[in-house]
Amino acid sequence: MKTFAAFVRKEFKHIFRDRKTLIILFGMPIVMVIMFGFAIRTEISNSRIAILDHAKDAHSQKLKGKIAASEYFNVVAELNSEEEIGEIFKRGDVKLVLVFPQEFGKDLVNTKHSPIQIITDASDPNTANILSSYLQATFQSYVNEELHLQAPNLNITTRMMFNPENKSVYMFVPGVMTIILMLVSALMTSITVAKEKEIGTMEILLVSPLKPFVIILGKIIPYLVLALIIACTILLLGLYVFDMPMNGSYYLLFGEIFLFVLCALVLGLLISTVANSQQTAMLISMMALMLPSILLSGFIFPISSMPIPLQVISNAIPAKWFIIVIKNIMLKGTGFEAIAFETGVLVFITCLLTLIAIKKFKIRLE
């Protein structure tokens, strides 16, 4: 026990004396959350659009007024001819051009059906899509209000449960938390073990009467503490800066965070049994852990739209399950029953990895 305490104390000293790494460790989560939270947004506001009005009648004027008044759009130009559309897109001034046909108002009143044309700059397909659907919705509501009818005859109302304003922060905070915890836990543990191998102290630790599980636990615990502190930081930022809701139980949330961090730490140890230098450890962690965690976890790209083989692979990625769990707890406020399966998968992966790590931990050098 005394040896164990000494070991853990030593690890903490390594962590706290390496100021640069420490700053990165705590700075990175904050910067990443803020970056993702503010910069990368899928909702739109004040998007620059242009209008080409062939009709110039009462209805088109009214609709234009409505569009200009909305917070989503900012009408920056009135075009006079079709030729100008190409030009304005090429200059990159606007993302969307709305074209009213010649007989817009007349057709609308008489046939209750009048086409408007939406032309978008699809070099940025995400924005183009979103803008176009916002504009369609605006048009729809105008028709409904003005003509007191439902045209087309079907009226679809969408209600976005658990995220009524379609805020991307709700997606990014759990995502960033997952990535950061993975990074801190797996990368840092694999690096510290590889470092001991590199400077040769591992040779002495192996020759000493220290038991392998003492070395493993001694390496895990300091980073477990560190990861939990970082998780708290991200949570606080999410809750107070970005108004993330927290509808579930904190105990459950931290229980799941603990489980996920443990899983990532064991992964890091597993990597360090293969890597003999810090650089190798870093590269393996980056390539084998970070990329799949970002790309295949459903953080950025929805899993359901991936090809089947990738969907199958994504099941082996702890980050996927953890993101589901966090969103369930925070946004939906579900209890344990709803996430029992996901938790089970995480427990299974962790146990499996621990077994492999213990099996692979060498009592000798090769």
Next chain:
Amino acid sequence: MIEVHNISKSYGSVQALKELSFKVEEGQLYGLIGPDGAGKTTLFRILTTLLLADSGEATMDGLDVKKNYKKIRKMVGYMPERFSLYMDLTVEENLNFFATVFQTTVEENYHLIHDIYQMLEPFKKRKAGDLSGGMKQKLALSCALIHKPRILLLDEPTTGVDPVSRKEFWEMLKKLQQSGLTTLVSTPFLDEAELCDEVALVQNGQILKVDSPHNIAMAYPHRLWQVKSGANYKTLKILKEFDHKISAFAFGNVVHLATNSEVSEEMIEVHLKQNGVEHIQIKPIQAGIEDVFMDLMQ
């Protein structure tokens, strides 16, 4: 105390150790002398149970290095080739850590490291990474000694250390030996070999010769001359063309020339003068261990 019997070890197609055997008696200061890549580090790792040999047996104090590795790990003090210290921990912290890891305390075994640690005492709050090579070496030795090992294994402890520290270090080893510690030390420096009780000359994973440094030097089979002149390089070149030479090597600012017993001082002098070398001093000398090693390596 240490018995090595027909140990072989290969890394892929490279054979690091070839059926190597030797024996270290209790209380001996035993030297493994050989150039880089001779297989010394591999042998140390096998003896410290960090590597498994492909074939052959080795015992430490009667304990098999493969089967009884746990017991061996408790009684061995090991100082790897690189001074394996935590560079971001202070001198004191390093020592305390290794003491705790080996389930003892610095106070308990302070008498063992007293002489060495005294020199480190003024720097005990300094980080190990900021110490000089000689200081790091002393700290590493203190760390290896702190758990009162019965066998001390030192892998090239003097590489990268200044001459004064090297000398001090060997004085410490001699002192430690008086307390009954068995020490196996490897070094590429032949002058250090003469300080050991017994040495094994190792090359390419094989032992060339085992004996006391004195006997090894005495067994030198040729007549040896020390030739000194103002132009060492030229002298060496000319002596290499000398008909009766067996070997000629530069030793600092002199040349050691080995010949058969029929060659006299005059014959060498004549040969040199004919080739335009002046200010020649020639004297017969007793071979050192270095001469033997050079001879064996040919």
